[in-house]
Amino acid sequence: MSSLRLVMGDQLSESVSSLRDYQPGDTVLICELWQETTYVRHHKKKLVFMLSAMRHFSQELKQHGMKVKYFTLPDALTCFSEAIRTVLSDASYQKVIVTHPGEWRVLQELLDLKNQLNIPLEIRKDDRFLCSRKEFVHWAEGRKQLRMEHFYREMRKRFNILMEDGKPAGGQWNFDKDNRKHLPDDLIPPLPERFEPDKTTRQVIDTVNQLFPEHFGDTDNFCYAVNHKDALRALDDFINNRLRLFGDYQDAMRQGSPWLFHSIISLYLNIGLLTPMQVIPRVEKAFNEFRIPINAAEGFIRQVLGWREFVHGIYWLHMPDYPKWNTLHSRRPVPGFYWSADTKMNCIAESVRNTHDNAYAHHIQRLMVLGNFALLAGLAPDKVNQWYMEVYADAIEWVELPNVHGMALFADNGIFASKPYAAGGSYINRMSDYCRHCYFNVRLKSGMQACPFNYLYWDFLDRNKTYLGNNPRLALPYKNLARMSDRQKELFREDARVFFRSLDKEQYSQPALIDENQ
DSSP: OOEEEEOOTTOOOTTOGGGTTOOTTOEEEEEOOHHHHHTTTOOHHHHHHHHHHHHHHHHHHHHTTOOEEEEOTTSSOOSHHHHHHHHHTTSOOSEEEEEOOSSHHHHHHHHHHHTTOSSOEEEEOOTTSSSOHHHHHHHHTTOSSOOHHHHHHHHHHHHTOSEETTEEGGGSSOOGGGSOOOOOTTOOOOOOOOOOOOHHHHHHHHHHHHHOTTSSSOOTTOOOOOSHHHHHHHHHHHHHHTHHHHHHHTTOOOTTOSOTTOOOOHHHHHHTSSOHHHHHHHHHHHHHTTSSOHHHHHHHHIIIIIIIHHHHHHHHHHTTTGGGOOTTOOOBOOOTHHHHOOSSOHHHHHHHHHHHHHSOOOHHIIIIIIIHHHHHHTBOHHHHHHHHHHHOTTOOHHHHHIIIIIIITOTTTTSSOSSOOOOOHHHHHHHOSGGGGOSSBTTOOSSTTBOHHHHHHHHHHHHTHHHHTTOGGGHHHHHHHHHSOHHHHHHHHHHHHHHHHHHTTSOSOOOSOOOTTO
């Protein structure tokens, strides 16, 4: 008897566990579904990327002799359960096989279906991750605090990555302090390789424009890889042309330059076009061949071997309660300029424009501009999480939720981060040229012309001092706050009140388009 093998849109690897023992007579099911395309209003480029990658993967499986059943939009299929039932009604199978999904809600749907079907539904481990869910639970057991750095070091030892005679290459585990340089004005990063849409991708673009006209962003100038071969080309392009300086400038930002020295491969990793062990050895090889420095190799490998695996573990360890936590009791709606970029705060406007144009912004724009503002302004975590899920091409809940809910918003009671990543305008000024182009003056701490990040930072500490005042990593800023005169404190409090009155007039909404002439 044959098996029905479901492959989801973020599982596009031929090595995925659901395909590993494929036999002639089996059927691979891949389906474009209304629920998956609309449970949040995904950026149009995100939809193009995922749907085109799914169609290309289906074509590759067929070329390798596999039988594939593929449902395309706008077929009236809602969810995975309906797709599976539809196929089972037309043919007999011994069992249904699926790799463990990346989102809790999909797992619950499959578990419910498993109890209803009259044939077995087998959910296999997603072994594209280097640390399994069970292994992470074992690592976390008994620890008072879960810190990525400790986890990362153990992963380095376990897989013998950047190790020399049992010790870390370069004599230390972490070169993060060497990865915070300001980008010189005369240093122009090479642009990443572009991948022009083929016939299949152009058809997807037409479908997305027709079916999802109100979704954020546009499909213009789509340039991402949509198959494994091109994803490898994108990785090699990064290693050969940008990785050497990635370490120095990974935290830098520049007006009008969304890519800088970043890899832009998280979207390929997160849907399976690349796997961690297709990425990490290539980077380590470049280091061993003296083509890149240790701070670049370590800084990048830390993101894949450490951060990505850690985030995945945190998500599954704490679901389904994790997104319900709101430690700082933040309630304010997401303001409209997160969609329109219509704000005088240039750093936010620039980050939103990058997001609108590319379904991408690099990690410092996401964390220290957009996430930092959401933290300081007390934006509601559930709405902020929804925004991040909608607008970024690499956003799948297991990776989005801990990064935003835990790291950016500190909404999880410090499970993910030991302190809030809060900062005033001086950080943004140090790491970018955004402040040169801004209406506000980053050097002013109060008043109508002052950078809002400055007084919002002190207001954030002031209003949350009951909860955060004893955090040892915030001891210095709270000492500085205590030294302020009553007059200084009242000035930033009043500036914050005026700012919030204006902000509260903003609505959580999606303007149809950003003004392209901005």
